[in-house]
Amino acid sequence: MGTIKFYQISDxxxxxxxxxxxxxxxxxxxxxxxxxxxxxMTITTGxxxxxxxxxxxxxxxxxxxxYAALLSSLTEISVVDCVSNNMVVAKANLDIEPTFLALxxxxxxxxxxxxxxxxxxxxxx
Amino acid sequence: xxPVDLVCKRDYFGTIKQVVMNEQWTxxxxxxxxxxxxxxxxxxNDRRFPQTDSEKPIIYISLxx
Numbered sequence: 001m002g003t004i005k006f007y008q009i010s011d012x013x014x015x016x017x018x019x020x021x022x023x024x025x026x027x028x029x030x031x032x033x034x035x036x037x038x039x040x041m042t043i044t045t046g047x048x049x050x051x052x053x054x055x056x057x058x059x060x061x062x063x064x065x066x067y068a069a070l071l072s073s074l075t076e077i078s079v080v081d082c083v084s085n086n087m088v089v090a091k092a093n094l095d096i097e098p099t100f101l102a103l104x105x106x107x108x109x110x111x112x113x114x115x116x117x118x119x120x121x122x123x124x125x
Numbered sequence: 126x127x128p129v130d131l132v133c134k135r136d137y138f139g140t141i142k143q144v145v146m147n148e149q150w151t152x153x154x155x156x157x158x159x160x161x162x163x164x165x166x167x168x169x170n171d172r173r174f175p176q177t178d179s180e181k182p183i184i185y186i187s188l189x190x
Contacts, residue, residue, distance in 0.1 A: 109164075
């Protein structure tokens with residue numbers, strides 16, 4: 001029902017990889033708006049839905065031994081095992097959107113400003 | 126998938142510049158000063174560096190296993 005297409009102004013071709021299909025249950029797209037800095041796009045639909053899309057995703061990662069930790073969603077950290085095909089071995093939902101991340105043998109630390117939250121993702125032994 | 130638990134939540138003295146961790150300890154660099162404590166210690170019995178006021182501010186930290 002609703003599709004959003006992105007075109008590059010340099011040659012007016014569609015960036016097909018960025019196309020967004022809006023779920024049928026939402027109905028027709030009625031309005032679309034961009035934030036001034038181009039980081040957020042919002043739409044409203046005929047069935048009363050509101051969608052917000054981020055074009056800039058914060059990137060945060062840390063590594064330790066054979067593991068890597070990364071920000072997999074705005075308030076979620078995933079720890080992956082790099083020797084096991086990057087399998088996600090732990091996932092945690094956070095109270096905040098962190099600006100820094102550190103990874104240790106059994107813990108990871110996330111924080112913002114002057115606060116740090118320490119999580120244990122692996123049991124010693 | 127392993128279960129993840131919050132083991133400690135702490136507020137420090139200023140904007141955090143750097144965090145380093147090993148198996149048991151964590152050190153935090155903030156405003157030229159360092160706080161060192163056990164990761165799972167919620168109390169606040171931190172070792173502080175520099176140990177005297179006259180020493181120069183700390184700009185980088187690292188921790189061995």
